[in-house]
Amino acid sequence: MDAALVAEVRGHLLENPGPVTTSAVAAALQRSGRVLGSAALLELVKRISAQLAxxxxxxxxxxxxxxxxxxxxxxxxxxxxxxxxxxxxxxxxxxxxxxxxxxxxxxxxxxxxxxxxxxxxxxxxxxxxxxxxxxxxxxxxxxxxxxxxxRTRGFRMEELVTGGFITPAVADLLLRVLRARANFLISGGTGSGKTVLLGALLAEVDDAQRLLIVEDSRELRVDHPHVVQLAARQTNIEGAGEVSMADLVRNALRMRPDRLVVGECRGAEVRDMLTALNTGHEGGCATVHANTAESVPARLEALGALAGMSPAAVHSQLATAIDVVIHVRRHSGTREVCQVCLPAVSASGPSVAQVWSAEAGFSAENRARLDALLSTRAGTP
The missing domain is CATH 3.30.450.370 (Beta-Lactamase)
Structure with a gap:
């Protein structure tokens, strides 16, 4: 069909808004002086409807x-x-x-x-x-x-185990992290499954807890009865009206969250997130882009710089704000959890200690450290 005709009819319909019906297209055709058979007219209606809807x-x-x-x-x-x-x-x-x-x-x-x-x-x-x-x-x-x-609905942990995204042993460990109200960070590349894992974990949170989720754009789907989702807003055409992630994180703290969730830290909001997790907001979590779990401290340093934080300030906040780092990756066309680590800060700077990896399995020493942390968090002897 003549592209010029399609463009001409589409332009007429845009100038006269309304449903794209056969009669509306026929009227636009009459204005153009063209004549089409019934089959061609229906095809034109179909093409223009697809372009306008x-x-x-x-x-x-x-x-x-x-x-x-x-x-x-x-x-x-x-x-x-x-x-x-x-x-x-x-x-x-x-x-x-x-x-x-x-x-x-x-x-x-x-x-x-x-x-x-x-x-x-x-x-x-x-x-x-x-x-x-x-x-x-x-x-x-x-x-x-x-x-x-x-997604129209979020995944559940059992689905991720069945699909090979996470091993049963690591799934059990992460559920312990969740129940102990430890603060955790999920890292990974674009499309690696950070949001998928975060949504599945949050679906396992006790129904009595209130979840406050802050995102740049709403992506998280959480199967939980008490969820409040806040999404940042960019400037409008006039360059006004922006509501930043940092603004929303600060506001979320005034909404009495049982768990503060930052969908993705990618800017100055990292300062407010780390501060919140250092001021009694247990069970908080966030996602961040990083190549490996080992590169998470450097990534947080870079984000902290955007908020005017010195590396030393980021290190001190990180030492007590984040309990566990979970890294996910896209590997051979599939997505999987590949590392679980404990953040550590020493005289030489921040690092992570590997509790489990897809290649090496569990580290007995670091697994014992995590078990002790979770027992303390849960208030058990």
């Missing part, structure tokens, strides 16, 4: 069972991840102009502007999907989009 032709890919991510690198370069790793999709979005128009419309759905003056956008769409889009020339010749698809 949801994510257009990408919507079925976002709705597919198991979909976690979707990537658009160009009109014919579409990739998806349905939990088995990234794989190509045989679909065409038309021209570069069509891809750009789709990205601009989706950004507007989330209340953000995307154009030459604002060529980058990261926004949560009305259905919860998170979109990141970049326009040329920053992205080369084509508009690039990345979608993160939220």
């Amino acid at each position: 949801g994510a257009g032709p990408l919507q079925p890919l976002l709705d597919a069972p198991g979909a976690t991510d979707l990537f658009v690198n160009g009109p014919r370069e579409i990739w998806t991840d349905r939990g088995r790793g990234i794989e190509p999709v045989d679909i065409s979005l038309g021209t570069e102009a069509d891809v750009r128009a789709l990205a601009v419309r989706l950004a507007a759905l989330g209340g953000r502007r995307l154009d030459d003056s604002q060529p980058l956008v990261d926004v949560r769409l009305p259905d919860g999907v998170r979109l990141n889009a970049v326009l040329p020339p920053l992205s080369g010749e084509h508009t690039v989009m990345s979608f993160r698809v939220p």
Whole structure:
């Protein structure tokens, strides 16, 4: 079908908002002076409806069972991840102009502007999907989009054990960490399963406890009866209205949380998170990007610098704020828990002591140290 005709009819419908019906498309066609048969008219209605509703032709890919991510690198370069790793999709979005128009419309759905003056956008769409889009020339010749698809429900620990994400012995250990109200940090790379594990652990928290969750964009799905979720807000088109993660962490402390949860520490909010976990808020937790558990202290140092904290201040806060570090990774197309560690601070600086790793198993010495810590936390002899 003539792309110019599709664009002309779509433009008319955008100027006259309303349902994309056969009669509306027929009226737009009449205005253009074109005549189509009934079959072609229905096809035009279908194509324009897809372009004006949801994510257009990408919507079925976002709705597919198991979909976690979707990537658009160009009109014919579409990739998806349905939990088995990234794989190509045989679909065409038309021209570069069509891809750009789709990205601009989706950004507007989330209340953000995307154009030459604002060529980058990261926004949560009305259905919860998170979109990141970049326009040329920053992205080369084509508009690039990345979608993160939220789960409709969170995992439970038994599901993660059955799926091979975590071993039964380590799952039992982490449940002890949870019951003892120890503070823990989950580290890992993008898409490694940090949020999946955090949501599964929080689902095991006693129903009588109140969970306060702070996130940059709502991603956590927690099967728990008392959850309050706060999400940061970016500036609007006028450059006003921002509510930062640090603002939300400070406010969450005034909402009497039994457990404070920071969905991901990626900036100055690390100062407020560490301070909160050092002032009697037991059972707190957060996630952070890091290559290994050993690199977590350096990562926290870097984030602390964004909040004006010296390395020494970060070290002293870390020494008493975080009890356990859990590292997850994506390995050979699958995601797994691969390290459980104890943070340690010495004269030479902060480090971690490995309690368990996927390669070496349990360390008897460090396992005994963790057992003693959990017994103390739980108030047992």
